[in-house]
Amino acid sequence: MNMKLLQGKTALITGASRGIGRDIALKFAEQGANVAFTYLSSVEKGQALEKELEAFGIKAKGYRSDAADFKAAEDLVNTVITDFGTVDVLVNNAGITRDTLLMRMSEQQWDEVMNANLKSVFNLTKAITKPMLKQRKGSIINMSSVVGVKGNAGQSNYAASKAGIIGFTKSIALELGSRNIRSNAIAPGFIETEMTDALDPKVVAGWREAIPLKRGGTVADVANATVFLASDMSAYITGQVLNVCGGMLT
Protein backbone atom coordinates (compact mmCIF):
# COMPACT_ATOMS: atom_id res chain seq x y z
CA MET A 1 0.00 0.00 0.00
CA ASN A 2 1.27 3.46 -0.88
CA MET A 3 0.68 5.35 2.36
CA LYS A 4 0.83 9.13 2.13
CA LEU A 5 2.84 10.98 4.79
CA LEU A 6 -0.05 13.08 6.13
CA GLN A 7 -2.98 10.73 5.50
CA GLY A 8 -5.78 11.26 8.04
CA LYS A 9 -4.27 14.45 9.49
CA THR A 10 -5.90 17.88 9.47
CA ALA A 11 -3.71 20.96 9.11
CA LEU A 12 -4.34 24.66 9.64
CA ILE A 13 -1.99 26.90 7.64
CA THR A 14 -1.96 30.70 7.97
CA GLY A 15 -1.21 32.90 4.96
CA ALA A 16 -1.63 30.34 2.19
CA SER A 17 -2.98 32.50 -0.64
CA ARG A 18 0.52 33.11 -2.05
CA GLY A 19 4.17 32.11 -1.91
CA ILE A 20 5.47 29.57 0.58
CA GLY A 21 2.15 29.04 2.40
CA ARG A 22 0.38 28.20 -0.85
CA ASP A 23 2.93 25.52 -1.71
CA ILE A 24 2.73 24.09 1.81
CA ALA A 25 -1.06 23.76 1.38
CA LEU A 26 -0.61 21.98 -1.98
CA LYS A 27 2.10 19.61 -0.71
CA PHE A 28 0.04 18.81 2.41
CA ALA A 29 -3.00 17.97 0.24
CA GLU A 30 -0.81 15.86 -2.06
CA GLN A 31 0.28 13.91 1.04
CA GLY A 32 -3.34 13.27 2.04
CA ALA A 33 -3.95 15.96 4.68
CA ASN A 34 -7.21 17.85 5.04
CA VAL A 35 -6.30 21.52 4.77
CA ALA A 36 -7.80 24.58 6.46
CA PHE A 37 -5.97 27.75 5.46
CA THR A 38 -6.19 31.52 5.85
CA TYR A 39 -5.52 34.68 3.90
CA LEU A 40 -6.12 38.34 4.57
CA SER A 41 -6.50 40.42 1.39
CA SER A 42 -6.15 37.87 -1.46
CA VAL A 43 -9.77 36.69 -1.42
CA GLU A 44 -9.91 35.44 -5.03
CA LYS A 45 -6.59 33.62 -4.76
CA GLY A 46 -7.83 31.98 -1.58
CA GLN A 47 -11.01 30.78 -3.24
CA ALA A 48 -9.04 29.44 -6.23
CA LEU A 49 -6.69 27.55 -3.91
CA GLU A 50 -9.63 25.89 -2.17
CA LYS A 51 -10.70 24.39 -5.53
CA GLU A 52 -7.13 23.33 -6.38
CA LEU A 53 -6.77 21.56 -3.03
CA GLU A 54 -10.10 19.76 -3.33
CA ALA A 55 -8.84 18.19 -6.57
CA PHE A 56 -6.53 16.05 -4.40
CA GLY A 57 -9.64 14.38 -2.93
CA ILE A 58 -9.20 15.85 0.54
CA LYS A 59 -11.32 18.32 2.52
CA ALA A 60 -10.14 21.91 2.05
CA LYS A 61 -11.44 25.27 3.20
CA GLY A 62 -10.09 28.81 3.10
CA TYR A 63 -10.92 31.41 5.73
CA ARG A 64 -10.41 35.16 5.61
CA SER A 65 -8.87 35.86 9.01
CA ASP A 66 -6.30 38.31 10.38
CA ALA A 67 -3.67 36.28 12.25
CA ALA A 68 -2.58 39.43 14.08
CA ASP A 69 -5.99 39.73 15.77
CA PHE A 70 -6.26 37.72 19.02
CA LYS A 71 -10.04 37.36 19.01
CA ALA A 72 -10.15 36.54 15.28
CA ALA A 73 -7.59 33.76 15.79
CA GLU A 74 -9.68 32.27 18.60
CA ASP A 75 -12.83 32.42 16.46
CA LEU A 76 -10.96 30.89 13.51
CA VAL A 77 -9.75 27.89 15.50
CA ASN A 78 -13.27 27.30 16.90
CA THR A 79 -14.73 27.43 13.37
CA VAL A 80 -12.07 25.11 11.95
CA ILE A 81 -12.66 22.60 14.75
CA THR A 82 -16.39 22.72 14.02
CA ASP A 83 -15.78 22.27 10.27
CA PHE A 84 -13.01 19.64 10.41
CA GLY A 85 -13.46 18.00 13.84
CA THR A 86 -9.76 18.25 14.74
CA VAL A 87 -6.48 20.01 13.99
CA ASP A 88 -3.29 17.91 14.15
CA VAL A 89 -0.89 20.37 12.53
CA LEU A 90 -0.64 24.15 12.84
CA VAL A 91 1.64 26.01 10.43
CA ASN A 92 2.17 29.64 11.43
CA ASN A 93 3.33 30.93 8.06
CA ALA A 94 1.66 34.35 7.67
CA GLY A 95 4.19 37.15 7.64
CA ILE A 96 4.97 40.60 6.27
CA THR A 97 7.94 42.93 5.83
CA ARG A 98 8.17 46.68 6.36
CA ASP A 99 11.88 47.11 5.57
CA THR A 100 13.81 50.25 6.42
CA LEU A 101 16.81 51.35 8.46
CA LEU A 102 16.14 51.91 12.15
CA MET A 103 16.78 55.63 11.67
CA ARG A 104 13.75 55.86 9.37
CA MET A 105 11.57 53.21 11.00
CA SER A 106 8.22 54.43 12.32
CA GLU A 107 6.45 53.03 15.37
CA GLN A 108 3.75 51.81 12.97
CA GLN A 109 6.26 49.85 10.85
CA TRP A 110 7.58 48.21 14.00
CA ASP A 111 4.12 47.39 15.38
CA GLU A 112 2.72 46.06 12.10
CA VAL A 113 5.58 43.59 11.68
CA MET A 114 5.57 42.46 15.32
CA ASN A 115 1.79 41.93 15.24
CA ALA A 116 1.61 40.11 11.88
CA ASN A 117 4.73 37.98 12.42
CA LEU A 118 5.11 37.36 16.16
CA LYS A 119 1.84 38.12 17.94
CA SER A 120 0.09 36.02 15.28
CA VAL A 121 2.14 32.99 16.36
CA PHE A 122 1.07 33.54 19.98
CA ASN A 123 -2.57 34.05 18.93
CA LEU A 124 -2.89 30.87 16.86
CA THR A 125 -0.76 28.67 19.13
CA LYS A 126 -2.69 29.76 22.22
CA ALA A 127 -6.01 29.01 20.51
CA ILE A 128 -4.92 25.61 19.14
CA THR A 129 -3.48 24.42 22.46
CA LYS A 130 -6.84 23.44 23.95
CA PRO A 131 -7.89 20.99 21.20
CA MET A 132 -4.33 19.64 20.88
CA LEU A 133 -4.10 19.02 24.63
CA LYS A 134 -7.40 17.16 24.51
CA GLN A 135 -6.23 14.84 21.74
CA ARG A 136 -2.74 14.55 23.27
CA LYS A 137 -0.94 15.09 20.00
CA GLY A 138 0.00 17.88 17.68
CA SER A 139 2.74 19.45 15.59
CA ILE A 140 3.22 23.21 15.55
CA ILE A 141 5.50 24.62 12.85
CA ASN A 142 6.50 28.28 12.90
CA MET A 143 8.00 30.07 9.89
CA SER A 144 11.03 32.00 11.11
CA SER A 145 13.89 33.13 8.84
CA VAL A 146 17.68 33.03 8.65
CA VAL A 147 17.34 36.76 9.27
CA GLY A 148 16.00 35.91 12.75
CA VAL A 149 19.13 33.86 13.43
CA LYS A 150 21.71 36.19 11.90
CA GLY A 151 20.15 39.67 11.76
CA ASN A 152 19.94 41.86 8.65
CA ALA A 153 20.54 45.58 8.08
CA GLY A 154 17.29 47.28 7.11
CA GLN A 155 15.14 44.58 8.72
CA SER A 156 15.49 45.14 12.47
CA ASN A 157 11.71 44.85 12.98
CA TYR A 158 11.45 41.70 10.83
CA ALA A 159 14.59 40.10 12.34
CA ALA A 160 13.32 40.78 15.88
CA SER A 161 9.95 39.19 15.05
CA LYS A 162 11.63 36.13 13.51
CA ALA A 163 14.09 35.76 16.43
CA GLY A 164 11.12 36.09 18.80
CA ILE A 165 9.44 33.20 17.02
CA ILE A 166 12.45 30.99 17.79
CA GLY A 167 12.33 31.73 21.53
CA PHE A 168 8.58 31.13 21.54
CA THR A 169 8.92 27.86 19.59
CA LYS A 170 11.49 26.44 22.01
CA SER A 171 9.49 27.49 25.10
CA ILE A 172 6.33 25.83 23.80
CA ALA A 173 8.31 22.65 23.03
CA LEU A 174 9.37 22.60 26.70
CA GLU A 175 5.88 23.35 28.02
CA LEU A 176 3.94 20.90 25.87
CA GLY A 177 6.38 18.07 25.18
CA SER A 178 4.91 15.91 27.95
CA ARG A 179 1.54 16.11 26.16
CA ASN A 180 3.01 14.85 22.88
CA ILE A 181 2.73 18.28 21.25
CA ARG A 182 5.79 19.20 19.19
CA SER A 183 6.90 22.72 18.31
CA ASN A 184 9.57 23.47 15.70
CA ALA A 185 10.64 26.42 13.55
CA ILE A 186 11.82 26.58 9.96
CA ALA A 187 14.32 29.26 8.97
CA PRO A 188 14.19 29.70 5.19
CA GLY A 189 17.09 31.50 3.54
CA PHE A 190 16.83 33.26 0.20
CA ILE A 191 13.67 31.81 -1.36
CA GLU A 192 12.95 32.86 -4.94
CA THR A 193 9.33 34.05 -5.25
CA GLU A 194 7.44 36.70 -7.24
CA MET A 195 8.90 39.14 -4.74
CA THR A 196 12.50 38.33 -5.66
CA ASP A 197 11.63 38.23 -9.40
CA ALA A 198 11.35 42.00 -9.19
CA LEU A 199 14.95 42.43 -7.95
CA ASP A 200 18.00 43.41 -10.03
CA PRO A 201 19.24 40.15 -11.66
CA LYS A 202 22.85 41.13 -10.83
CA VAL A 203 22.01 41.37 -7.13
CA VAL A 204 20.25 37.99 -7.23
CA ALA A 205 23.22 36.40 -9.05
CA GLY A 206 25.50 37.70 -6.27
CA TRP A 207 23.29 36.10 -3.61
CA ARG A 208 23.25 32.78 -5.44
CA GLU A 209 27.06 32.79 -5.70
CA ALA A 210 27.37 33.24 -1.91
CA ILE A 211 25.20 30.17 -1.17
CA PRO A 212 27.08 26.81 -0.90
CA LEU A 213 24.42 25.04 -3.02
CA LYS A 214 24.78 27.86 -5.61
CA ARG A 215 21.08 28.56 -6.01
CA GLY A 216 18.21 30.30 -4.30
CA GLY A 217 15.66 28.11 -2.56
CA THR A 218 12.25 27.33 -4.01
CA VAL A 219 8.90 27.39 -2.23
CA ALA A 220 8.95 23.59 -2.69
CA ASP A 221 12.22 23.35 -0.71
CA VAL A 222 10.50 25.00 2.26
CA ALA A 223 7.20 23.13 1.81
CA ASN A 224 9.00 19.75 1.77
CA ALA A 225 10.68 20.53 5.10
CA THR A 226 7.26 21.52 6.46
CA VAL A 227 5.75 18.19 5.35
CA PHE A 228 8.54 16.42 7.26
CA LEU A 229 7.93 18.36 10.49
CA ALA A 230 4.16 17.85 10.15
CA SER A 231 4.49 14.09 9.62
CA ASP A 232 5.25 11.30 12.06
CA MET A 233 8.65 10.96 10.33
CA SER A 234 9.74 13.74 12.75
CA ALA A 235 8.00 12.23 15.82
CA TYR A 236 11.11 12.62 18.04
CA ILE A 237 12.00 16.15 16.88
CA THR A 238 10.85 19.15 18.91
CA GLY A 239 12.23 22.54 19.94
CA GLN A 240 14.42 22.74 16.84
CA VAL A 241 15.12 25.33 14.17
CA LEU A 242 15.56 23.77 10.73
CA ASN A 243 17.53 26.07 8.42
CA VAL A 244 16.36 25.63 4.83
CA CYS A 245 18.96 27.89 3.28
CA GLY A 246 21.30 25.94 0.99
CA GLY A 247 24.02 26.15 3.62
CA MET A 248 23.92 29.97 3.63
CA LEU A 249 24.44 30.19 7.42
CA THR A 250 27.27 27.65 7.50
Ligand code: NAP
Ligand atom coordinates in the same frame (compact mmCIF):
# COMPACT_ATOMS: atom_id res chain seq x y z
P1 NAP B 1 4.15 36.24 0.76
O1 NAP B 1 4.30 35.68 -0.63
O2 NAP B 1 4.16 37.70 0.96
O3 NAP B 1 2.80 35.62 1.40
C1 NAP B 1 2.42 35.97 2.70
C2 NAP B 1 1.10 35.30 3.03
O4 NAP B 1 0.75 35.68 4.37
C3 NAP B 1 -0.04 35.72 2.13
O5 NAP B 1 -0.85 34.60 1.91
C4 NAP B 1 -0.77 36.76 2.98
O6 NAP B 1 -2.16 36.84 2.71
C5 NAP B 1 -0.57 36.20 4.36
N1 NAP B 1 -0.71 37.20 5.44
C6 NAP B 1 0.03 38.30 5.67
N2 NAP B 1 -0.39 38.92 6.78
C7 NAP B 1 -1.42 38.19 7.26
C8 NAP B 1 -2.28 38.30 8.39
N3 NAP B 1 -2.17 39.32 9.27
N4 NAP B 1 -3.24 37.36 8.58
C9 NAP B 1 -3.37 36.33 7.72
N5 NAP B 1 -2.58 36.16 6.64
C10 NAP B 1 -1.63 37.09 6.41
O7 NAP B 1 5.30 35.66 1.73
P2 NAP B 1 6.26 34.39 1.57
O8 NAP B 1 7.50 34.82 0.91
O9 NAP B 1 5.54 33.22 1.03
O10 NAP B 1 6.61 34.12 3.12
C11 NAP B 1 5.89 33.21 3.94
C12 NAP B 1 6.57 33.14 5.30
O11 NAP B 1 7.93 32.73 5.14
C13 NAP B 1 6.62 34.49 6.03
O12 NAP B 1 6.46 34.30 7.41
C14 NAP B 1 8.02 34.98 5.71
O13 NAP B 1 8.47 35.88 6.69
C15 NAP B 1 8.80 33.69 5.72
N6 NAP B 1 10.06 33.74 4.96
C16 NAP B 1 10.08 34.02 3.62
C17 NAP B 1 11.31 34.07 2.94
C18 NAP B 1 11.41 34.36 1.47
O14 NAP B 1 12.53 34.46 0.95
N7 NAP B 1 10.31 34.46 0.73
C19 NAP B 1 12.49 33.83 3.64
C20 NAP B 1 12.42 33.56 4.99
C21 NAP B 1 11.21 33.51 5.65
P3 NAP B 1 -2.77 37.92 1.65
O15 NAP B 1 -2.25 37.49 0.29
O16 NAP B 1 -4.23 37.74 1.74
O17 NAP B 1 -2.25 39.25 2.06
